[in-house]
Amino acid sequence: MPSSAASGLFTMPSQLETAMTEVIEQIGRSGLHAVRSFQDNLAFAVKILTRMFDVRAYNSAVRMVLINQIYFTSVQILPLVLVVAIGFGAIVIGIIGQYLIQLGLFDYFGQLLQGFVVTEIAPFITVLLIALRSSSAVNAEIAVMKVNKELNTLHVFRIDVINYLFLPRIISGILSIVLLSWLFSIIVLISGLIFSALLFNMRMNDYVTLLLASANFSDTIVMLIKCATMGFFIIMIPIRYGMRATDELTSIPVSVLHGMVNVFIAIMVIEVVSLIVTSLIAKLI
Numbered sequence: 001m002p003s004s005a006a007s008g009l010f011t012m013p014s015q016l017e018t019a020m021t022e023v024i025e026q027i028g029r030s031g032l033h034a035v036r037s038f039q040d041n042l043a044f045a046v047k048i049l050t051r052m053f054d055v056r057a058y059n060s061a062v063r064m065v066l067i068n069q070i071y072f073t074s075v076q077i078l079p080l081v082l083v084v085a086i087g088f089g090a091i092v093i094g095i096i097g098q099y100l101i102q103l104g105l106f107d108y109f110g111q112l113l114q115g116f117v118v119t120e121i122a123p124f125i126t127v128l129l130i131a132l133r134s135s136s137a138v139n140a141e142i143a144v145m146k147v148n149k150e151l152n153t154l155h156v157f158r159i160d161v162i163n164y165l166f167l168p169r170i171i172s173g174i175l176s177i178v179l180l181s182w183l184f185s186i187i188v189l190i191s192g193l194i195f196s197a198l199l200f201n202m203r204m205n206d207y208v209t210l211l212l213a214s215a216n217f218s219d220t221i222v223m224l225i226k227c228a229t230m231g232f233f234i235i236m237i238p239i240r241y242g243m244r245a246t247d248e249l250t251s252i253p254v255s256v257l258h259g260m261v262n263v264f265i266a267i268m269v270i271e272v273v274s275l276i277v278t279s280l281i282a283k284l285i
Contacts, residue, residue: 089191110210142242177231
């Protein structure tokens with residue numbers, strides 16, 4: 001009996017050490033996998049950027065695909081963007097205006113519209129709409145082409161996959177986010193003008209004066225860079241994960257799931273970085 005009890009005491013610490021070792025090894029493997037994935041994505045992004053500024057990549061076939069992608073990504077989603085912008089503008093202008101009036105801070109109405117709605121909310125909602133509609137579609141499209149060996153067929157016919165498939169989709173994503181964010185902001189501001197006149201009896205001259213007084217050139221530049229960066233990564237990441245699909249059909253939904261999760265992580269990271277940059281610029285100015 002004493003010997004069995006002693007063996008039990010010696011066994012439990014060894015099992016605990018084994019479990020802790022397995023946990024540490026799993027964390028290490030996950031960390032190494034994340035580092036390799038980041039390095040691969042960074043190398044792929046550099047390759048795409050290099051091709052993007054190469055004039056020789058834009059032949060007639062690539063230009064035609066680019067036009068079609070801009071139509072699919074930007075034009076077809078216009079009704080949804082307009083409806084969301086009008087509804088968002090009506091709700092936000094009404095709620096924000098009422099609270100500012102109650103607090104006696106209505107002079108900050110223009111700064112709140114420019115600094116919060118135009119600079120932050122408009123790009124964020126736009127990129128969410130594009131990500132939900134186009135990122136998942138691009139991810140599934142590339143994954144299906146990988147499973148069906150269509151990418152191999154393009155290689156056999158010596159068609160550059162990056163120029164023909166990837167560049168038009170990524171460029172259309174960048175243009176779509178930038179242009180639709182501006183359109184969303186304009187619609188919100190116009191709806192703000194209408195609802196401010198209806199709800200708060202604000203004249204058009206006063207509304208425009210508030211907006212012009214709160215306009216900031218540096219915030220506009222940061223917004224453009226942020227929109228372009230978001231447009232690049234919300235298409236590049238789905239393409240990258242679509243390429244990781246195996247030869248099995250069951251790998252397609254897994255690829256789309258992982259790609260969309262990483263898309264939303266990238267959106268959050270870009271938002272945080274843009275907020276930090278904006279705050280640093282404000283301190284320097």
